[in-house]
Amino acid sequence: MVPYIAKRLLAAVPVLFGLTIIVFLIMAMIPGDPATAILGSYATPENVEKLNRALGLDKSLPQQYLIWLGNLLQGDLGRSYTLNRPVLDEVLERFSATLILAGAALLICSLAGLLAGIVSAVRQYGWADKIITVLVLVGISTPSFWLGLLLILIFSVSLRWLPVSGMYAIYGGGDLPDLLYHLTLPALTLSAVATGVIARLTRTAMLEVLRQDYIRTARAKGLKESRVIGKHAFKPALVNIVPVIGIQAGFVIGGAVYIETVFQWPGIGSMLVTAISTRDLLLVQGGVLVVAAAYVLFNLVADVVQTLLDPRLR
Amino acid sequence: MSAGTATAGKAARRRSARPGSLRLILNNTLATGGLVVLVLICLVAVAAPILPLPDPDVTAPASRLAPVFSAGHWLGTDHLGRDLLSRLIWGTRVSLAVGFFATLIAAIFGSLLGLTAGYAGGRWDNGIMRGIDLVMAFPYILLALAIVAVLGPGLLNALYAISLVNIPFFARNIRGITLGLSRREFVDAARLAGKSPVQVLFTELLPNVMPVIVITMSTTVGWMILETAGLSFLGLGAQPPQADLGSMLGEGRKLLFTAPHLSMIPGLMIFALVMSINLLGDGIRDVLDPRLRAGSLTRPVARTEVMREQPVPAQADGQAVLEVAGLRTEFHIGSSIYKAVGGVDLRLAEGECLGIVGESGSGKSVTALSVMGLVATPPGRITGGTAWLEGEDLFAASDERVRQLRGSAVAYIFQDPLSTLHPLFTVGDQLVEAIETHSDVPREMARKRAAELLALVRIPNPRQRLAAYPHELSGGMRQRVCIAMALANDARVLIADEPTTALDVTVQSQILVLMEELRRQRNAAILFITHDFGIVSAICDRVAVMYAGRVVETGRTEELLLNPRHPYTARLIDCVPVLGEPERRLEAIPGRPPVVNHLPEGCAFAERCPRSRLDCRQGEIDLVMTGAERGVRCLYPLAAGERA
DSSP states (O other), rough: OHHHHHHHHHHHHHHHHHHHHHHHHHHOOOOHHHHHHHOOTOOOOHHHHHHHHHHHHTHHHHHHHHHHHHHHHOOOOEETTTTTTHHHHHHHHHHHHHHHHHHHHHHHHHHHHHHHHHHHHHTTTHHHHHHHHHHHHHHHHSOOHHHHHIIIIIIIIIIIISSSSSSSSTTTOOEEEEEEEEHHHHHHHHHHHHHHHHHHHHHHHHHHHHHHHHHHHHHHOOOOOHIIIIIHHHHHHHHHHHHHHHHHHHHHHHHHHHHHHHHTTTSSSHHHHHHHHHTTTHHHHHHHHHHHHHHHHHHHHHHHHHHOOOOOGG | OOOHHHHHHHHHHHSOOOOHHHHHHSSSHHHHHHHHHHHHHHHHHHTTTGGOOOOOTTTOGTTTTOOBBBBTBTTBOTTTOOBBHHHHHHHHHHHHHHHHHHHHHHHHHHHHHHHHHHHHHHHHHHHHHHHHHHHSSOOOOHHHHHHHHHHOOOHHHHHHHHHHHHHHHHHHHHHHHHHHTTSSSHHHHHHTTTHHHHHHHIIIHHHHHHHHHHHHHHHHHHHHHHHHHHHHHHHSSTTTTTHHHHHHHHHHHTTTTOOHHHHHHHHHHHHHHHHHHHHHHHHHHHHHHHHHHHTTSSOOOOOOOOOOOSSOOOSOOOTTTTEEEEEEEEEEEEEEEEEEEEEEEEEOTTEEEEEEEOOSSSHHHHHHHHTTOOOOOEEEEEEEEEETTEETTTTTOHHHHHHHBTTEEEEEEOOOOHHOTTSSSOHHHHHHHHHHHHSSOHHHHHHHHHHHHHHHTTOHHHHTTTTGGGGOOOHHHHHHHHHHHTTTTTTSEEEEEEEETOOOOHHHHHHHHHHHHHHHHHHHHHEEEOOOOHHHHOOOOOEEEETEEEEEEEEEEHHHHOOOOOOOHHHHHTTOOOOTTTTTTOHHHHSOOOOOTOSSSSSGGGGTTTTTGGGGSSOOEEEEEEEEOEEEEOSSSTTTTTTO
């Protein structure tokens, strides 16, 4: 088991390097001269050249990449010119807020999706299955940003149960109940699509497993149906579902961009949207890089969990 | 075949022929609903220029923020007094066009990459797929954001970004299919005929991967519309005055509390659009992807449905441990009814071994599975007869009662031990579970007992083996584990469904010896299902030969083997090769067993029987008992020593 995990970790290293190359290239492809952009069009050529040298832009692209990568490895992602603070500080602060939101959403969609999928499979073609199938379709067809607004109108404006936006109350908040109070709506909204996807996949996976001979064996042994479904059918189904939950993590973190904008959640998504409109590209670069790296690591965890579940993969 | 049955057969074939794809989609209510809504939306969007609508961009500050259903503005107006209905329809036009073209671009480039990688293989494949893996290592929307950040906000840039991040999906799907196809003969033939790789790619492979491209398109176009709308919502897509549904929603959001209709209505439109596309997409996928249809037949319920049409027959023999009387099990698939078991009687005394012999499809396994309700429902259904277990009607018992009897009073051993043992649990776990289900013992006791069971079936180092997973054992060992599991609770009846068929000959005989010993030791009755007369002679006291869902001959083993009376039994015995008799002619039985949804009248074997006469094909032919244990279902049975 340990050698397997070590092998997987090693295999993630080139992927992470690939990510840095792509992110670097995307930013290098931006049309226009950064020095001119910073200094304005009335800058003297000498000043532009000086700044170019200071930014390292007079060197070749591979050289620039290596310098950039060296800085990156030392935790230096540059300074955000709009916020006037190190990109890494801002990104990590924002990312922790996103992790709370995305983590909660991922928890909700995994639990709800698995449960709905199992019920749907066990009651195939029954009324519960039909209702769940339609709900799943509604879930994956609903624009999450619109759903967020709709839930705000219902639960915040009409019923006044939950806050409209933010992560903590402005005055006197900051504890866990306050966080959960603010987290409920955005997390639910963010989990809607992924719940649908996971429910759908769980249904298919469970139906596939329930046709297997070993399920007939479990029933022939006289096991209670709850045990047949919950243990003998669920575990093999989970082996196929876990990687998809890993992929869904990417969709959830990506979808957080909309939800953070709708609910003014101080996460990395809303930071990116602002940074793109203000052309704070170092901030965009740092944000994209950190999120992508986290996503790679998350998929790695999903891989390892899958291996733990299925001894044949070891 | 008579003229009547010939036309009936043809009619049945015509009915079962696959109707056209469009008709299949229309048969699906949800997909039809999606199609109707989508066509309506598209028609309105296309007709926007000729519809009597106000100009969507003309502002009228006087009538700003009019509510829904105001005079002249059905859906009200926005903060600049522009007519919302008109803006909605024009916005839908833009969103539809963007979604469609984004899908088209992603499909074209993704398919090209996939076709190239799959067909060229080797280094090309490796390079392309590594690149695609890298792109997929980014969270999807994040990559689109990064691309928009580079290109700058704008509708076209959003379109490029969304199509770019979708290319990997197409490339992956298409590559998989292409890889399989490019090893096929028709591709080799085209290559040998002198076609260039490009020609092969476009004239041979492309037409064959088209369905996959269509499926992928139909399942992703909804996503693309959602995502471009999302970028516009964030202010990174369509820029004013241009408007798509997403940017309308984004603008409306600023007035969420004062004028909710400004954001709710465009959102509802996106939802309707994407929902209809997804409904239709699912319908298309179901029609084009045959794998999804195959699985839809069996429903995973715990017990076979019992719908007995005739009164329950009385128990004939109070001494029998298990008695099956008049058992009928049917499979209802579409409009056809397959009578897999058509009235089977069996009797099993204490410590006795009864063999059921027959070709594949003769109904022997279904008979065995029906006893404890293990036939999948639907399509399976028990429509008649009963199974008495020590005087208890199993088909009338409650689900809970049947569950308690399964594995304790009646235990099963199945054919392929690799697929019947659970792959993800250790042998020990599975054995302990079988013990704990039926008796309340502490875990340590159960583990000890499990090890004893493994020792009983001659597995060396039983204690250590408890920790083994099925895939770590050999085939013979696995079947021993299955037998040990069946013995876990001192079952009165063991039902063994071809337990040795998947094994080597030497392992086969070991398992048979083991079962024979266990029978003697424990005095359990065994119902042994097999197609092999060699096994029958080794282990069975009595035999029942099945054909087309009925018992055609029964008797004591030696007697039946020596003097088969039914022509089918005789021919079946002749099919068995005998060692040391190379000059003996092996005779396959000509023809094939009848399909059990079109059983002929009279004897089901008449079609293949050299002795059949006219009256063999008429009426009901009974199993005639010629002795206490001997019976044959034949009007003209063979005399002793006669050959069929």
